[in-house]
Amino acid sequence: xxxxxxxxxxxxxxxxxxxxxxxxxxWLSLRLSLTAVGIALVIGLPLGAVLALTRFxxxxxxNVIINVFMGLPPVVVGLFVYLLLSRSGPFGVLGLLFTPTAxxxxxxILVVPIVTAISRQVLEELYSEYDELLRSLDASWFRRIxxxxxxxxxxxxxxxxxxxxxxxxxxxxxxxxGGNIDHLTxxxxxxxxLEARKGDLTMALSLGIVLMTVxxxxxxxxxxxxxxxxxxxxx
Amino acid sequence: xxxxxxxxxxxxxxxDYSAGGKKLIKDMSCQFEAGRKYVVxxxxxxxxxxxxxxxxxxxxxxxxxxxxxxPKGKNPKSAQAMVSQRSVMLRRSAYDNIDxxxxxxxxKRSLRPDLINTVIDRTGLRRVAHKYAPxxxxxxxxxxxxxxxxxxxxxxxxxxxxxxxLDPPATHSIEELIGEISxxxxxxxxxxxxxGQAKRLATDVLFMFRGRLKEMAPAEQFFSKPNNDLAQAxxxxxxxxxxxxxxxxxxxxxxx
Amino acid sequence: MLKNNFHLFLSTLxxxxxxxTIKPAVAESIILASTTSTQNSGLFDxxxxxxxxxxxxxxxxxxxxxxxxxxxxxxxxxDILMVHHKxxxxxxxxxxxxxxxxxxxxxxxxxxxxxxxxxDIKNTKNIVNALKQIExxxxxxxxxxxxxxxxxxxLELWYEAGFxxxxxxxxxxxxxxxxxxxxxxTAVAMQGYALTDRATWLxxxxxxxxKVLFEGDKRLFNQxxxxxxxxxxxxxxxxxxxxxxxxxxxxxxxQSLIASYKVSGEQLFTPDAVK
Numbered sequence: 001x002x003x004x005x006x007x008x009x010x011x012x013x014x015x016x017x018x019x020x021x022x023x024x025x026x027w028l029s030l031r032l033s034l035t036a037v038g039i040a041l042v043i044g045l046p047l048g049a050v051l052a053l054t055r056f057x058x059x060x061x062x063n064v065i066i067n068v069f070m071g072l073p074p075v076v077v078g079l080f081v082y083l084l085l086s087r088s089g090p091f092g093v094l095g096l097l098f099t100p101t102a103x104x105x106x107x108x109i110l111v112v113p114i115v116t117a118i119s120r121q122v123l124e125e126l127y128s129e130y131d132e133l134l135r136s137l138d139a140s141w142f143r144r145i146x147x148x149x150x151x152x153x154x155x156x157x158x159x160x161x162x163x164x165x166x167x168x169x170x171x172x173x174x175x176x177x178g179g180n181i182d183h184l185t186x187x188x189x190x191x192x193x194l195e196a197r198k199g200d201l202t203m204a205l206s207l208g209i210v211l212m213t214v215x216x217x218x219x220x221x222x223x224x225x226x227x228x229x230x231x232x233x234x235x
Numbered sequence: 236x237x238x239x240x241x242x243x244x245x246x247x248x249x250x251d252y253s254a255g256g257k258k259l260i261k262d263m264s265c266q267f268e269a270g271r272k273y274v275v276x277x278x279x280x281x282x283x284x285x286x287x288x289x290x291x292x293x294x295x296x297x298x299x300x301x302x303x304x305x306p307k308g309k310n311p312k313s314a315q316a317m318v319s320q321r322s323v324m325l326r327r328s329a330y331d332n333i334d335x336x337x338x339x340x341x342x343k344r345s346l347r348p349d350l351i352n353t354v355i356d357r358t359g360l361r362r363v364a365h366k367y368a369p370x371x372x373x374x375x376x377x378x379x380x381x382x383x384x385x386x387x388x389x390x391x392x393x394x395x396x397x398x399x400x401l402d403p404p405a406t407h408s409i410e411e412l413i414g415e416i417s418x419x420x421x422x423x424x425x426x427x428x429x430x431g432q433a434k435r436l437a438t439d440v441l442f443m444f445r446g447r448l449k450e451m452a453p454a455e456q457f458f459s460k461p462n463n464d465l466a467q468a469x470x471x472x473x474x475x476x477x478x479x480x481x482x483x484x485x486x487x488x489x490x491x
Numbered sequence: 492m493l494k495n496n497f498h499l500f501l502s503t504l505x506x507x508x509x510x511x512t513i514k515p516a517v518a519e520s521i522i523l524a525s526t527t528s529t530q531n532s533g534l535f536d537x538x539x540x541x542x543x544x545x546x547x548x549x550x551x552x553x554x555x556x557x558x559x560x561x562x563x564x565x566x567x568x569x570d571i572l573m574v575h576h577k578x579x580x581x582x583x584x585x586x587x588x589x590x591x592x593x594x595x596x597x598x599x600x601x602x603x604x605x606x607x608x609x610x611d612i613k614n615t616k617n618i619v620n621a622l623k624q625i626e627x628x629x630x631x632x633x634x635x636x637x638x639x640x641x642x643x644x645x646l647e648l649w650y651e652a653g654f655x656x657x658x659x660x661x662x663x664x665x666x667x668x669x670x671x672x673x674x675x676x677t678a679v680a681m682q683g684y685a686l687t688d689r690a691t692w693l694x695x696x697x698x699x700x701x702k703v704l705f706e707g708d709k710r711l712f713n714q715x716x717x718x719x720x721x722x723x724x725x726x727x728x729x730x731x732x733x734x735x736x737x738x739x740x741x742x743x744x745x746q747s748l749i750a751s752y753k754v755s756g757e758q759l760f761t762p763d764a765v766k
Contacts, residue, residue, distance in 0.1 A: 087568050088568075096518075098551065133323040136291065136312075136317045137314040143338070151326040179551070181552060181553060182343070199697035199753070200696040201696075
């Protein structure tokens with residue numbers, strides 16, 4: 001228990017003194033995970049919409065596959081991306097290994113299944129409500145999808161937040177493809193792993209506390225924005 | 236309304252429709268002309284709603300044809316609109332609901348506000364125009380559904396029991412609106428339960444019973460001298476019921 | 492109106508994060524594949540900033556297990572390799588992946604354990620006997636089990652003592668499959684013995700009641716080597732910068748910098764190139 005208190009106070013002192021290293025790591029973590037979630041939304045929302053709205057043979061199987069991919073072990077994804085980006089691999093010429101870009105790529109792969117599955121669920125429900133009206137108006141597929149996504153935007157933020165949670169907390173993938181290089185690819189989770197390895201459990205725990213606080217912060221921001229938007233919207 | 240490329244007349248020819256193993260529309264043929272107000276009446280289960288949905292194209296007949304007039308290239312859907320008993324509200328403001336309908340039709344953004352505001356005023360929705368549609372009262376929602384259809388200036392407006400869930404004042408506003416829309420040249424095809432409403436609104440009446448069209452006639456003629464026994468019984472307020480046996484096409488009339 | 496606000500929010504977000512992924516203009520940089528134990532010792536934090544100041548070249552350290560570091564270098568994903576397993580390094584050069592191997596520095600391994608020393612290894616004459624006592628007493632022993640330099644040396648010592656501990660793994664002999672720090676954490680928690688390099692031990696912050704119980708046997712000598720990855724195999728290797736780094740390390744300045752690195756007053760590494 002002593003360790004926990006020590007860690008807690010250390011966390012506070014790090015934040016209050018605006019420890020430079022800490023800020024660097026936190027900023028990188030946020031940048032990477034938010035970018036990854038942004039990209040994953042651009043891929044996953046339309047994909048979820050297509051799955052919700054269309055009927056094609058094998059659709060059910062695809063749904064199951066996506067659900068399974070939600071549980072992809074991050075280490076496995078990391079290895080996969082490493083093999084792709086290694087100099088000995090197919091995309092080695094791009095020189096992307098051990099860069100933040102590689103880490104974003106790995107996180108996108110991890111987040112897309114979650115975003116797709118949740119948005120499919122949300123949009124399917126809304127579509128069953130809107131279906132007849134949209135057909136009566138003879139709306140094109142594009143218009144149907146945009147109407148659904150726009151009207152479901154509050155529920156869809158859940159998809160984004162779930163994806164963000166997965167991205168910001170994973171360590172296996174970014175460790176492998178990023179290399180945990182100081183000042184370059186070291187994020188909160190890999191820093192925590194490093195400190196734990198070094199035996200500095202207090203530091204590791206305090207970084208963990210900071211990480212959870214950052215994640216809390218992001219969720220709070222999303223919450224306030226959606227709540228205030230909802231209030232204006234649903235008067 | 237450009238009559239050169241009108242989509243009317245609407246002709247149904249020998250339409251059959253089944254669902255769940257039962258034949259729900261049997262060998263239905265009829266024709267709808269421009270400028271009139273058709274009211275389809277009949278007891279529950281007659282197939283009134285199905286008739287509208289088949290005509291509007293929401294479902295397809297098993298056999299037979301639903302033929303719209305007009306040049307081959309013109310998509311008949313673009314000149315129609317439909318209002319249901321409980322219309323679906325998009326989860327946005329009333330104004331945005333109407334705006335959506337216009338955007339689907341490809342109406343230029345700059346032209347929309349005028350069109351929307353006109354129809355909002357005519358349906359008495361000015362006070363709630365920027366309110367979230369799903370929380371409007373039932374009467375307001377139905378008026379919004381009509382506004383959403385009206386703004387498209389359809390040639391044909393289908394209404395499926397539009398006032399069934401409404402109280403008399405709300406019903407009155409809806410009936411007035413239907414009158415105005417019809418006066419502007421839109422052909423109205425609606426179903427209803429309430430004989431009184433049929434009498435108030437119809438220029439022509441279709442009487443359906445258990446999937447068949449039993450009679451179609453101008454309103455005055457239908458209400459004074461119906462050709463059909465069943466129709467007569469229905470008008471007089473009898474409950475026309477039948478025993479659920481394999482295939483009785485005759486019905487028993489129960490004295491009230 | 493809502494639409495506009497939401498759109499504004501979304502576009503700000505997009506802008507902010509596209510800015511986030513812009514690569515800043517970097518000075519030249521090279522990738523050094525090394526081991527977690529070397530990184531954990533803190534040596535890199537001590538010497539690399541000086542190199543960067545002298546040359547303007549940034550050294551990016553990817554610290555993994557020895558086996559993984561060798562693999563990275565073989566795949567061409569690093570410019571320089573610095574590990575501490577001579578035989579593997581010589582094979583690496585022989586197979587054509589490295590240009591030349593140099594002795595860089597050395598330290599030693601030590602056997603650590605709980606201060607009550609249940610297997611009584613404190614008084615043994617050599618490391619092989621110490622291990623035999625641990626086996627006799629069946630005291631808990633924690634191995635890294637991760638094919639690292641430390642792990643390889645540890646296994647060689649067990650074989651010298653006459654058995655193959657992997658065959659009985661899971662009983663008193665446990666493999667954590669982790670780095671040195673994590674393995675030490677487990678040893679502390681289980682009050683067991685472990686073989687660790689001195690550098691990691693000195694900078695390890697969770698010692699609790701554990702101590703160095705055996706040291707000094709020449710078999711515990713731990714040699715570090717440095718190799719530039721072969722540009723003939725991988726043309727993209729930054730050969731000039733890599734060579735500069737190696738010659739800097741082997742120069743009197745680099746070597747004295749290595750020697751000057753102390754933790755708790757103790758020197759961790761002894762340079763080899765300049766006597």
